[in-house]
Amino acid sequence: SSLRPADELARLGGDEFAIMIPSLESRAELEVLASRLVEAVVKPYEIDGYQIRTSISIGIAIGPDDGNSADDLLIAADLALYAVKAGGRGSYKFYQSSMSKEFNERRQIEIDLREAIERNELELYYQPIVDLRRKVITGFEALVRWHHPVNGVVAPVTFIPVAEDSGLILPLGEWVLAEACRSAAKWPNDFKIAVNLSPVQFSDPNLLSTIERMLAETDLAPNRLELEITERIFMDSGEVTLTTLRRLKQLGIRISMDDFGTGYSSLSYLRSFPFDKIKVDRIFVSDLGEGTEHMVIVQAVVSIANALGMTATAEGVETDEQRQILVGLGCDEAQGYLFGCPVPIAEVSEVIDKWATVKTLAA
Numbered sequence: 001s002s003l004r005p006a007d008e009l010a011r012l013g014g015d016e017f018a019i020m021i022p023s024l025e026s027r028a029e030l031e032v033l034a035s036r037l038v039e040a041v042v043k044p045y046e047i048d049g050y051q052i053r054t055s056i057s058i059g060i061a062i063g064p065d066d067g068n069s070a071d072d073l074l075i076a077a078d079l080a081l082y083a084v085k086a087g088g089r090g091s092y093k094f095y096q097s098s099m100s101k102e103f104n105e106r107r108q109i110e111i112d113l114r115e116a117i118e119r120n121e122l123e124l125y126y127q128p129i130v131d132l133r134r135k136v137i138t139g140f141e142a143l144v145r146w147h148h149p150v151n152g153v154v155a156p157v158t159f160i161p162v163a164e165d166s167g168l169i170l171p172l173g174e175w176v177l178a179e180a181c182r183s184a185a186k187w188p189n190d191f192k193i194a195v196n197l198s199p200v201q202f203s204d205p206n207l208l209s210t211i212e213r214m215l216a217e218t219d220l221a222p223n224r225l226e227l228e229i230t231e232r233i234f235m236d237s238g239e240v241t242l243t244t245l246r247r248l249k250q251l252g253i254r255i256s257m258d259d260f261g262t263g264y265s266s267l268s269y270l271r272s273f274p275f276d277k278i279k280v281d282r283i284f285v286s287d288l289g290e291g292t293e294h295m296v297i298v299q300a301v302v303s304i305a306n307a308l309g310m311t312a313t314a315e316g317v318e319t320d321e322q323r324q325i326l327v328g329l330g331c332d333e334a335q336g337y338l339f340g341c342p343v344p345i346a347e348v349s350e351v352i353d354k355w356a357t358v359k360t361l362a363a
């Protein structure tokens with residue numbers, strides 16, 4: 001009903017549709033149509049007495065500039081659609097040539113990454129997490145690094161999203177888990193090992209059994225493994241994810257909420273699952289001491305964590321002033337360059353030794 005008689009609507013498959021608009025006066029006209037479609041679709045439906053909400057993302061390509069054939073136009077529209085989804089869905093975007101460039105770069109990363117996993121170009125770095133009151137290491141977070149043969153070290157922010165989109169995160173994530181458990185099992189103390197899990201890994205029906213197998217194979221006590229998830233996990237998935245989380249917790253594994261405060265409706269997510277730890281994102285830590293409202297936010301998160309029996313861990317602590325403020329706020333743990341940068345496995349024992357001395361001095 002939003003379309004004109006000459007416009008053509010087709011279903012491409014699944015939940016994908018295409019609209020062909022044969023004659024067009026201006027781009028503005030398309031903007032009006034796109035907003036109208038977005039508004040029409042987000043209106044809640046009532047089905048069998050339930051309110052159902054959905055959303056729509058629209059990519060727009062205009063011939064002949066964006067493509068001369070139907071195929072090329074569909075590809076361009078698809079790239080624009082992809083950009084909408086990456087930006088948070090529920091909106092529309094026009095195709096731009098930069099989207100092709102970005103797409104090709106991502107394709108190349110995907111091709112290289114597939115090989116990297118087979119060629120063992122991935123390595124785990126370990127960053128200490130310390131107890132602020134006792135001044136001891138409580139564990140390490142495993143952070144993946146990619147040694148690209150041409151481009152050098154590639155940061156996870158560049159390749160994790162590509163790995164998630166391409167499904168490569170499943171073999172990659174499995175490798176990270178196995179490697180982290182193997183390393184931690186050899187450490188002299190019962191330090192915890194924190195491993196980041198992508199929401200995409202929760203779509204793998206074998207996730208639980210894989211983790212159980214790794215714990216058994218490495219003989220690592222489940223309560224030494226901490227899985228870090230972000231609020232993103234609750235955006236697309238529902239009950240299945242929660243069930244998996246509960247079963248992981250039943251095994252004795254600890255679950256942390258990572259990057260807390262950067263996603264949406266954080267507080268309701270905290271209620272939906274009994275997390276063991278909240279990691280306060282470094283955005284809030286970075287300007288502590290500069291008289292910003294972030295101090296109040298950190299204080300509030302620490303209070304919530306305390307009240308709910310969770311550990312509060314501050315991320316990205318770089319200065320002693322930040323450390324002192326965090327101690328004052330009653331924050332339990334911290335992680336950051338002030339205490340130690342992520343290091344390769346060979347340097348972990350040095351870090352442990354150094355901290356053992358700190359403890360002796362403090363005592």
Ligand code: C2E
Nearest residue numbers: 143144156157160176196197198316317318335336337342
């Ligand atoms: P994250 O889990 O929040 O990890 C903390 C990030 O902050 C790490 O970046 C770490 O190097 C960095 N960092 C630590 N201390 C400081 C500090 O004092 N100052 C500043 N500016 N930064 C600090 P990294 O290693 O680049 O990782 C970025 C993100 O990539 C991680 O954020 C995590 O979400 C993701 N990631 C890393 N490894 C894995 C992995 O094995 N699997 C998955 N799914 N994601 C991973």
Ligand code: MG
Nearest residue numbers: 141196228258
């Ligand atoms: Mg993390």
Ligand code: MG
Nearest residue numbers: 258259279315
């Ligand atoms: Mg984090």
